[in-house]
Structures are given as C-alpha cells and as structure tokens.
Amino acid sequence: MPHPSDGLLRRLVDEPDGVADSDREHVTSCAxxxxxxxxxxxxxxxxxxxxxxxxxxxxxxxxxxxxxAAPVAVPVRNRRRFAVRSPFVAVVGVVALLGGASAAAAGDWFQIFHTEKVAPVTVEQADLVALPDLSSYGAMTVAERPNVRSVEGANEARRITGLPTPLVKELPRGVTGQPRFVVGNRMKAIFAFDREKAEQTLGQPMPEPPAGLSTSQFSLTAGPGLAAVWSEARGVPALIVGRVKAPTAYSTGVPFETGLDYLLTLPGLPATVADQLRSFKNATTLPLLVRSATQVSFTTDVNGTPATVLASRDGAVSTVVWVEKGHVNAVGGTLSTDEVLDVARNLRWKQ
Amino acid sequence: MPASVRSDLEHIFRSAYPRVVGVAARVLGSRDEAEDVAQEAFLAFGRSSVPAGEAVGWLCVAAAHTALNHLRSGRRRASREEAATDGGHSTAPDVADAVVTLDERRRVRAALSRLPRRQAIALVLRHSGLSYAEVAAALELSPGSVGTTVRRAESALRKELGHASPE
Structure with missing residues (x-):
C-alpha cells in the first residue's frame, strides 16, 4: 500500500474520522x-x-x-436613506441575471453584451425579491471581488481605479463640505449552467437548453468604479456622484439573444419581469430596475446623452444614470430630480 | 424591509458573528480590527444573494480575505497587535503558548500575508474551527486537497519561524 499523502496525514491530526480505516492502520504500522x-x-x-x-x-x-453605522445597507425602516443605493443594486442584479442567460453560449469567448445605455424596467417590489438567484441555475464563481472601500482622497481614488474623479461646480443647497471617496475593484464572475442542479433546486423540470449550454461558461465583468460621497451630519449620504466601467458580458458562442430567449423560458423568473425583458433585444441596453411601488422614472438627457432618472414617489430621493463612452455614471442623493440633473449636467471630471 | 437587503441578515449575523470575528482575529491579532473586518463582511453579505446555507463559509472567506488585505496593505500600526491574552478572553495558557512569543506571532502573521491567498485562507479557516468539508465548500476545493493545502501552509509558517521539524 502506498504511503498516505501529506494532506491525508494532516487530516488524521484533527479530523481522523474523515480518514479511511485502511489509511489509519497503515500509519499505525509504518514507522x-x-x-x-x-x-x-x-x-x-x-x-x-x-x-x-x-x-x-x-x-x-x-x-x-x-x-x-451603515443605514443604507442594513434593514432599516427609513426608506429615504435606503433608496439612495437602490438603483445601483438593481443594475448589478439585472446584469447578473442577464449574464446567467448568456451561458447558453458555446465556442470561443466573445463579447455578447456591452452596455451603451440604460432603460428602466418597472417591477413590483415582490418581483424584485423573487428574482432568481443564479446559483440555483448552476455554478457561479466570483473570480475577482470588488472590495468596495473608502480611500484617502481623490488622488488615491484615481490612482487605484484609473478613472477620473468628479468635480461638482456648485453643490446643491444643503450639501456642504468635502466628499469622501469610495472605490471598488473590477468584479468578475463566471457562471456555468447546470441543468441538473437547477432542476434539483427548483423542484421542476427545466426546458431543453440550447445545444452546447451545458459545456459553456459565461463571464461577467464590471468596474472598477469610484464615487464621491457627501454625507449629512449623521452619516447619511446626501449626494453621491459615481462612475463605474460599464458591465460587459462574455460568453463562448451563441448570440446574446439566444441566451436571453432561454432565460425567459426558465421557471422562477417573474412573469412581469420576463415580459419587460423581452423588449430588450438590443444587447447594448442595460435594464435599470424601478420599484413601481416606491419609485418613478423618466428619460431625459445629460448634455445630449440619453439618461434615466429614478425618483422616490415622495420626491425625497433622486438618481440620474447615464452611459457614456463605456462608463455608467450616476448622480444621486436626498435631492430633487432637478437638483441631481443640475449636478449631472455641470459635472467635470478630473483625470 | 428594502428588497435588496436580505431578510435573514439579523438571524445569520447573530449566529455567525463570533465565528467571523474569530477568523479575522486570527489573521490580524487585534480584536478591534477583527470586528471592523467582520462588520465589513456582513455589510457585503447583506447586499448579496449568497444562499443561507453557504453563509458561514462565505462570510469566513470574506473576513479572511479582507483581513489579509489589511495585513498586506502594511497600513496597520504594529501597536494594534495584541498578545492573545490581552484580548481578555483567553483560556488558560498551554504548553505551546510558552514557546510562541509575541514577536513570533507577528512573524507568523507577516508570513501569512505572503502565502498564496488560498493557502492562507484554508489555514485560517481550519484553525478557526471550520471542518474540512466546510473549508472545502467555502473554497471550492475537494476535502482531500484541504489537508494538503493546510499542511503546506503550516510547513511554510514553521520554516518562517525557524523551528526545526521534529525528528
């Protein structure tokens, strides 16, 4: 019998029940x-x-x-605080969702989805909660994590991300002081569809996937990104101006539409969301989820670039998002829609 | 509750927080810094859709990653490192404590930051009480390779300390 590996001997040290009897006996008798x-x-x-x-x-x-310490990120009852963050979370969620669909690809990696603009999709809050977790449909591996963190000043933010930092010429009324800067590294996730796992998780048969889906992988990248954050005295963000390198999806074959079509047949996707996603045949559009119960949206422009404005129904929180030259830009805060648009339209970026 | 904050956050927080702090504390040797790291990990988890069944492993890996980043960034002040007994909650010292000095703890942590990331995390997770199966699931390794990975890391750290291997 060969000598057991170092790894097996290590397990024998503190988890001997995980080692086969024959290996234990060998070790006992082998000097x-x-x-x-x-x-x-x-x-x-x-x-x-x-x-x-x-x-x-x-x-x-x-x-x-x-x-x-972090009211925007934990369950609090104050919608005004939380809503500042919501559009960003929704963007990431939808991109991930679409990414999973594109695992239908086969062949060599090629870019199938590139963000050039955003468009709103309206969902009920319950549907948003019900969006399927991609891990139910296969193996999702996070190859690179964003590691979002505060850094010391604009210079550091530019150095880390390679992105320009925003300069706000005139702060809206009620917003004062210097911003703190937050950065995030590039995020990269790889998804592989697993029909058996999906059926096991969902407890129901899956539709027949396109040929090659079971052997292909899908890669989603987003970032790096940075944001300047002006806070109120209690730490609640009053104004956030950010830029993220736009999400991009790569797959190994079939066009984005093929993956999207398959996604739309999967169980677990809310019917209302599926209906709206069907309109996204243009693979350069990044859907931006809007919670119909609490938010409204309209389209406008930021210096000629199409932009989407989201606002809470009570008017307390507004965000404008637009895509320009491969970057998703956003200005949001506890501000009116006019105020965020005014900031967006007068922004300068320091390289 | 807002849709993008998971509803099970508080339950998972209360059950897993001590363990997550423990992981970070083993890397950093500082209770305060470990709690900072744990808070960071839970904030990220709260915004994630990680299945509840994978929460502990995910949180421990996130805490270990973040703590190792802190070590590697070199921005820590050495004075923040505490002797294990300074934490105020140590159990009675054992024989090994007597031969591992505070200086050696610092050297081990410095060496930890230089190990391949997966080795370092597997090591810390195992010494934080995660089973081989839990470490394997958290790092997507086979249980067999967890032992190999941990063994290599321990051997590297022992060499770093200049301890001779027993004959």
Missing amino acids: HCRSRLVEAEADALLVESALRFDVAPDVDAAWNRLVT
Missing part, C-alpha cells in the same frame, strides 16, 4: 508515516498557538453598530 504524522502534529500545534486569538464579541452591540 515512516508515524514520523511524518508527528511532524504534521507539531506544525499544526505550533501554528494553532501562533494564530490563536480568543475573542468573545458582544453580538448585540455589534448588531447595533451594523444598523446604525
């Missing part, structure tokens, strides 16, 4: 392996001791910190 086991035990003990750091955090205090 060479016993010596290797002693070495593995010693290394494990040394590292355990070096890394050990026992903490017993106060979970209640930590939860309160999460809720109060």
